[in-house]
Amino acid sequence: MVPLNYYLALSGVLFAIGTAGVFLRRNLITVLLSIEIMLNAVNLTFVAVGRYRGSVDGQIITFFVMTVAAAEAAVGLALIIALFRHRETLSPDAFTALKW
């Protein structure tokens, strides 16, 4: 049986990859994908800890996270499409109109 620490280490790596993607990539779609990776890293933690403690709570909350992630993806993609139609670009640095 794989020890819990392996799962936690993997999810930590995944989360770090996702975070790096959010900050470093210059494409909004990739940023969105990176967020999905971060969410799934968290999901993995939940499921692993649930399994380790012998309860189903981790799996239940994972369903919720997946639902929210689906909704987030839908809204996020819709926004991205609208932004693209407006500016012909997907670089997050292009959208800085909302400032002082």
Place this chain on the structure above:
Amino acid sequence: MLLLIPLFPLVGFVINASVGRRLTKSISGGLACAAMIASFAVSALLVSQILGHEAAPLEFTLFEWMASGTLRVPFTLRLDHLSAVMILVITGIGSLIHIYSTGYMHEESDSEYARYFSYLNLFASFMLVLVLGGNFPVMFVGWEGVGLCSYLLIGFWFRKQSAADAGKKAFVVNRIGDFGFVLGMLLIFATFGTLDFQLVAAAADSRAIEHGAIGVITAATLLLFLGATGKSAQIPLYVWLPDAMEGPTPVSALIHAATMVTAGVYMIGRNAVLFSHAPITLSIVAAIGVATALMAGTIGLVQNDIKRVLAYSTVSQLGYMFLAMGVGAYAAGIFHLYTHAFFKALLFLGSGAVIHALAGEQDLRNMGGLKKYLPVTYWTFLIGALAIAGVPLLSGFFSKDEILFKTFTSTNPYRLLLWGIGMVTSLLTATYMFRLVFLAFHGERRSAAHHDSHGHGHGHAPHEAPPSMAIPLIVLAIGSVLAGYVGVPHALGGSNRIEQFLEPSFAVTEARGRLEAGGGVQSTDAAGVVRPVAVQDSHSADAGESTHDNTSTELMLMALSSGVAIAGIGIAAFFWLRNRAAVNAMTARFRGPYTVLLHKYYVDELYDAAVVQPIKLLSTGGLWKGADAGLIDGAVNGVGQTVRSTSNVLRRVQTGSIRTYAASLFLGVVLILGWYLLKFR
């Protein structure tokens, strides 16, 4: 029933103030007059119920006005003998002046006419509350109310700068006095624990008279007297009254001669027991009264505005009333108040008729010879002048002689000085009044032809007053003759009925006194019996042995003052009727004193330099530019500036770049999590 007396004019005010501008003149004026006459009828009816010497006062409590701790102030109206005299004067003479006003104000527009009558009704209502009030706060309601109406009516023609200023001056000067009144009221409550006039009198009576020592009663009465000097135009607060002549003439007659300005005298009479326990205050009252009488009398001698002469005459006569109060002759003071209301109202209305006839001319130098144009005005004015001068058998003679006699026989150490100045003032009164009569009505007509070139009013003969103005004049003239006969002194075979009538009002009512002091008062009189306090030392004149002496003294004094009155008229006749050149010679010879008198002793200038200008300076330089613009505005603007400059820096944080926001979010989460991880390791 008692409530109806002030209620009628109040209803008149409400109607005229709300819908008056849509009513025609005859309706709005008629309504105001009807309200006053109704009020007079109710007053007469109620007064007839308490005519007896032993009759208990009528009382009516409308509601409990204030109740807090030991403070209990019911809104009580109380009709006793003193207020009976006052309400008859107010409603009776008030009605006549209302009727007169319907004629006098007829050239105003409908809405102005209604506004005038609504103010006049409101004034009457407040004045009635003032005299009917059963305790200090209710009296104060009326006291302030009449002040307000006085302000409104002085400034009735508010588009004229001088009228607006005069109203403001009256209001501000009165505030100074009212401040004293309020302080006195508070001191009385702190000392006696009550504000009801009867209870205060009873409580004061159980204390020792403060001979030669300034105790709490002396302090309280002095503060109250400060209020009286404001309302009743005495030194040092008399300066507003002459300026108040900017108002319509009937207003001068009603408010600034017959009723409101006598409120201070009434207030002292109402608190006679209290004042009797403070001999120092009484001496001050007498001194101020006689000084005011003399000062105003001398000023009145040289003024050229017909209404100003009458205004100074009013100040002077009020001084007489305060002299009477100050020597403890309360009844004599109220008696003079009552007769003065008749003849001074008559004189003012007469001068109003003259002004009306000359289309607004008030300068005596431009009058003259009006006798043949205005016979009714002339004869009634002459009766008024004779009455105020103190010619025997007219009303002023009885009341003024009563005051002078009471002064002469009082216990005041300076009684002879007071009496002497009173006599001099009496001479002055006769002289300036007849100067007025001779300048206005006798001699040649001196119209102001040189500055009347545009023909307006020139060449027209002055027209006699319309009936609505003439009838009040005639009624008041009859009153000026007959009013004195309620107070014919013993020396002339009368019984001085008014003094006996008023006596209970200046005494402690035993029943109430025992109730308050909880048995502390040792009297064994039957409940409700009224015991006159030994207020008037001269009162012993009524009792037995000294009667004869006093009678001869009184007769002698009477003869003397009659002589003085006639001498005064003689002087006036010599200077202004026979020998006008002598006047010029006199003014040239006494140029200095004449100028001082003409400028009213420079008191206005003095007040302006000593009070008005420093306050202006302080307000502009200190309070406006320093405190308001500097401190308050500075603080407010400073807060704004600080927030702005800080925000200018801080708003740079909001870059609009999502990446920055996400980075700061992430950094924050890492920091917080890290801190927790390290802490709970």
